[in-house]
Amino acid sequence: MFNNTSLRYIKPKKLSLNYSKIYPKNDDVIIEVESCGMCGSDLKMFNNGSNRLKKNRVMGHEIAGTIKSAPKNQSYFKENSQIALGADIEHHKNFAIGHEIDGGFQKYLRINKNILMKLPHHISKKKIKSDILALTEPLACCLNGIEKIGLKSNKNVLIFGSGSIGQLIAKLCILNKSKKVFLIDQDKYKLENGIKGSSVIKLNLKTYKKKIGTFLKNNSLDYVFVACSSAKAQVEAVNIASNGSSINFFAGLAKKNMIDPMIKINTNKIHYKQLKVVGSHGSERRHVIKAAKLLINKKIKVDSLITHRIPINEYNFAFKTMKKNKYIKIILKPGKR
Helix, strand or coil: CEEEEEEEEEECCEEEEEEEEECCCCCEEEEEEEEEEECHHHHHHHHHCCCCCCCCCECCCEEEEEEEECCCCCCCCCCCCEEEECCECCCCCCCEECCCECCCCECEEEEEHHHHHHCCEEEECCCCCHHHHCCHHHHHHHHHHHHHHCCCCCCCEEEECCCHHHHHHHHHHHHCCCCCEEEEECCHHHHHCCCCCCCEEEEECCCHHHHHHHHHCCCCCCEEEECCCCHHHHHHHHHHCCCCCEEEECCCCCCECCECCCCCCCHHHHHHHCCEEEECCCCCHHHHHHHHHHHHCCCCCCHHHEEEEEEHHHHHHHHHHHHHCCCCEEEEECCCC
16 A cells, blocks of 8 residues: 555646555556656646646656556566656557656556556666656657757757757757757746756847857758747748758647647748758657666766756646746656655
8 A cells, every 4th residue: 555645637727736545456566756857748738738638637747766566467567676657658649648647746656567568668777866767758759859850960950949858959969969059048047057068059049140150150050949839939940940951840839729829931941941841749669768778877967957856745836937937847756745
């Protein structure tokens, strides 16, 4: 038996902190969720709800924890093993943890072993801080975006959005030996915090066009990522991209009354510049495994991106901080109060 604390969705802008006892069934795996990252999609669901989110669902899909109980009729999931989860079950449309099934905004996650086996995951043989491992899922999504855009080394990259996704993409570009990486944002907090070093050039959205030429010195912008939920950034990406460049629309745009927004893009620029425009969403099992290994082996260091660690009972503060946009990455700590 496990004494659980869970944060459950009731309706837009209303969650409920519940206390209950979990009695594992024969095929249940119990994961103690030590860290669960919060992302923009969590904020969207909190504010607006979702047709994928039912009442009393536990949100949260950036999960890292320790297996506390495992079925006796198997040997794969072992007690005291550290585990990181991906969000989406492959080849099942709209079936993801924190959406159709309960996620990580709770102290103990009970999940059927057969469902857990289908979820992308990685069981770590090396001990790593759970806060770091919780970034496996977003890093996996970034790996998918890097793959979709066909990133090559020794090229220039521009990224709209200096949140955790933009900065993770920047770190992957550095790992892939990009020439110059430009992070563009209008938020002073995000430009001043997170990733440091001469490899990344942070510029303000309002003035970047005047300054970027100084750094490029007639070289092209080969790749452009839109890592923020901004229609203006999507339009700007097409405008700023050099001839033959590739663009990735990584972030989706917020719906209004459950209707997708429509934007105007000059398709002549796509045509005459011969641009490649792709989108990426979520990740696959191989991305999750690769992301976890990059974090575990310290190929990608994310300590500087974690700006807040917030106990589960202070969830209102967490969402207020996200709304104010004064954070890079928030880690919810379900076991702390």
